[in-house]
Amino acid sequence: MKILVTGGTGYIGSHTVVELQNKGFEVLIVDNLSNSSAEIVEKIKKITGIKPVLEVFDLGDREKTVGFFKRNSDIKGVIHFAAFKAVGESVEKPLKYYRNNLVSLMNILEGMSETGVQNIVFSSSCTVYGQPDELPVSEKAPIKKAESPYGNTKQISEDIILDTIKASDIQGIALRYFNPIGAHETALIGELPLGVPNNLVPFITQTAIGIRDQLKVFGNDYPTPDGTPIRDYIHVVDLAKAHVIAVNRMIMNSMKKPFEVFNLGTGKGYSVLEVIHAFEKVSGQKLNYKIVGRREGDIIQVWADPSFSNKELGWKAEKGLDEMVASAWKWEKAYRAENK
Ligand code: NAD
Numbered sequence: 001m002k003i004l005v006t007g008g009t010g011y012i013g014s015h016t017v018v019e020l021q022n023k024g025f026e027v028l029i030v031d032n033l034s035n036s037s038a039e040i041v042e043k044i045k046k047i048t049g050i051k052p053v054l055e056v057f058d059l060g061d062r063e064k065t066v067g068f069f070k071r072n073s074d075i076k077g078v079i080h081f082a083a084f085k086a087v088g089e090s091v092e093k094p095l096k097y098y099r100n101n102l103v104s105l106m107n108i109l110e111g112m113s114e115t116g117v118q119n120i121v122f123s124s125s126c127t128v129y130g131q132p133d134e135l136p137v138s139e140k141a142p143i144k145k146a147e148s149p150y151g152n153t154k155q156i157s158e159d160i161i162l163d164t165i166k167a168s169d170i171q172g173i174a175l176r177y178f179n180p181i182g183a184h185e186t187a188l189i190g191e192l193p194l195g196v197p198n199n200l201v202p203f204i205t206q207t208a209i210g211i212r213d214q215l216k217v218f219g220n221d222y223p224t225p226d227g228t229p230i231r232d233y234i235h236v237v238d239l240a241k242a243h244v245i246a247v248n249r250m251i252m253n254s255m256k257k258p259f260e261v262f263n264l265g266t267g268k269g270y271s272v273l274e275v276i277h278a279f280e281k282v283s284g285q286k287l288n289y290k291i292v293g294r295r296e297g298d299i300i301q302v303w304a305d306p307s308f309s310n311k312e313l314g315w316k317a318e319k320g321l322d323e324m325v326a327s328a329w330k331w332e333k334a335y336r337a338e339n340k
């Protein structure tokens, strides 16, 4: 069964391609390599023994995208990861984000409509909840006004998919990720941010390996037990496995309604200092960090109520914080050793 993975050479996409191939799916990747490299397909081949087909083009190009679907109308499902994701950059360059994230999605939905491809899994984000009034946050929690153009593209994308579903035979699943971290156990694929990382864990591992001087901890005066913000970190392989279940659920017609939304988190929150201490424990080395002022736009705390996903998808995140940071560290060391 053929699955299109857009953004399949990226961080979460590449881990999902591996899990799809492990379950016997045939994978086609479309990626414009704006935030990834074509070499990833060789790494995937090393892990699974199968080299996925990679077509390099921009999903913002309507003609190319619809043309792709016309050539591949036997696709059973689309897992749509391709998007820009840097929150800070989206504030500086909102139109870049609205154009890339929304036009690509609309082109894909048009390609699907024109060729009878019915199933789409969409990468959404816990950012749609903002700072929730109640914790843990379930899928029923209200959507808060987005803090950034990036976050807004996720909210608008969910609406675009829902409206399209209402007017067509398409069905969709939006997966709202909490904070994905970690890497594949082989350390052949992992997270590779361009330039200075925005996210906590890549910044920690790059500091430990000596690329960055010091980690800045953005604030220790939050109303949390140790004063630093709390997030629900989830291992990228656990996250990837949920996509395989979601796409299969659609193909097997097991959905309860044509548009479903699921939280993908562990249900457990950790503070920034807890993540740092877990890293120090598993790596056996002290991290150079300093407490500085708060980062604008950061929420205090969020963690998922994953019980609906656990029950409906039969999926549960299995890996704990130590395993997550250990795999991120193993990947950082392996990548830097290979790319000196
Ligand atoms: P990533 O940047 O590693 O992967 C995205 C891939 O999409 C890249 O390979 C990039 O080259 C490609 N791409 C971007 N625009 C494209 C276009 N117009 N045409 C073709 N390819 C294009 O990001 P990721 O962390 O793997 O995130 C995947 C998805 O998950 C994104 O939609 C992101 O918004 C969402 N998400 C990520 C996180 C996170 O913390 N990483 C959290 C929640 C949601």
Ligand code: WQD
Binding pocket: 085, 087, 124, 125, 126, 127, 178, 179, 180, 198, 199, 200, 201, 203, 215, 216, 217, 218, 219, 228, 229, 230, 231, 272, 295, 298
């Ligand atoms: C985690 C914690 C920081 C870096 C972002 C997006 C969100 C989603 C996931 C896509 C925070 C602190 C970080 C550093 C620090 N992505 N931190 N020093 O902000 O929860 O979520 O990624 O949808 O939309 O906003 O993740 O990893 O950036 O931060 O102290 O150098 O680590 O303040 O408390 P965040 P993060």
